Amino acid sequence: MNTSSLVKTPAWQQLESHNDALKGTHLRALFDGDANRFQHFSLEAAGLFLDYSKNRIDRNSLRLLCELARERGVEMRRDAMFAGEKINSTEQRAVLHTALRAPRGARLILDAEEVGAQVHAVLDRIGQFVERVRSGEWQGYSGKTVTDVVNIGIGGSDLGPNMACQALRTFADPRMSVHFVSNVDGHDLDAVLSRLRPETTLFIIASKTFTTQETMMNAQSARAWFLAQGGNEAGLAKHFVAVSTNASAVSAFGIDTANMFPFWDWVGGRYSVWSAIGLPVALAVGFDAFQQFLAGAHAMDAHFLGAPLERNMPVILALIGLWNRDFLGCSSVSIAPYHQDLKHFPAYLQQLEMESNGKRVTRDGAPLGVATCPVIWGDVGTNGQHAYFQLLHQGTDLIPVDFIAALQPRHGLEGHHKALLANCFAQSQAFMRGKTEAEVRSELQAQGLSTERIDALVPHRVFPGNRPGNTILMQTLTPATLGALIALYEHKVFVQGVIWDVNSFDQWGVELGKVLAKNIHALLDGGADAAAGSSNALDSSTAGLIARARSAAT
């Protein structure tokens, strides 16, 4: 197999020499050398503002990075995705999450079917259902209205709606609580069920395939709980609905397909919050707000499709990320939302980025030869500042940070928001500037410390700075700005995937563990081990762990 052609492209080669030339220049110097750096390296789109000036780039870097994007066919591949071409080559599927948020009337034919009409037919059904539940017209088996919704799903069928419900909690109807159960660990479901009453609970079983072990097991247990706690078979239809692409499995589970909200194989799990998988979000915030969420994402789609690469927010975010990863060697990126309601956003992005671009071969199967997706992690500011930011400031790794903040809060508490924003801006400033030895010395001298003491303290109190960061701002966190924010990162991931030439839309890496877990489950249940020497024979570690679990169970 040949290695990827990426490193041989003219733009890549020029970027390498450019990197050598720029290496010695500190971010402070880049700011000192250009009074308008902020204006030059920031842009606005779909209600979001991106400041990427605190990255180790100059105008030349940006020019070359955009050239790289052009050489790799980003525009052509983007258009192919939007047009419904089967760009998910290993699964022979189109990738059309953008069609889920296109306005009514947008036309797109896929395999002789009108996609827009299908999407809006399901959206209409969601709208009607949401209205019935929220108005109290939809009643449980004892005539009571729904007070609790439990979404049972995992991965893409959990992370998006869970994150969005948290992000939009100030828009939610306080009379209804939405809970999320994903883990096969019974502690997850048990903790939720112990607080609920079956007669006022609505379960959404969310699974694209309707075969996922964790979800099926939780769904069966929820059903058993419902029947054991006073519900009856006839009442199941009022308390269990499904979101899936697999109507026959939904029926087999005992859910009437009239209570199933479908989606399609061209919607990837981690791109599915815009589909019926977003049902818990629509129930929480109402259908109008859900439509604003879709409209926000669509506004970002329109920008991504129409803006030149140099002024295209997802493209710029992607190129900066690629520069940091492949030229500066950053193997992880920290996501720091300075917004409590975005607390699940880092976990959501973890799946979006790492499952999409955590790949090591090209679409043709050739080894890549360059690093792909960095590790994505993080937590809300200001909490992270009092935990791991130390390492970001003074540790041995270079870890860029994406700061995300809203300019206006949705609470009325005096003083908090300015304190929050001050911390957000101060951290990105500190990462960029650092603190030089001269600055540390003069500060300590002013405190009257002895020269000896100062010499001892200086190495500990110097901050190298020169640490890259982006800042994304929005006016307020609303359904629309949240939609735009998610779409921004979706397209960022897409652009990086095109440049690396990986298939961002499959996830074969998830499969191996699933298959092995099935075998081990059978062994834990008392099945016989494979004969020593056979290809299924267990290693001593796995066999030892199974033996311990078996003996603990007896």
Ligand code: G6Q
């Ligand atoms: C996402 C992945 C994965 C998937 C879950 C749940 O892109 O495919 O996270 O969403 O494995 O799958 P089901 O929805 O089929 O249960």
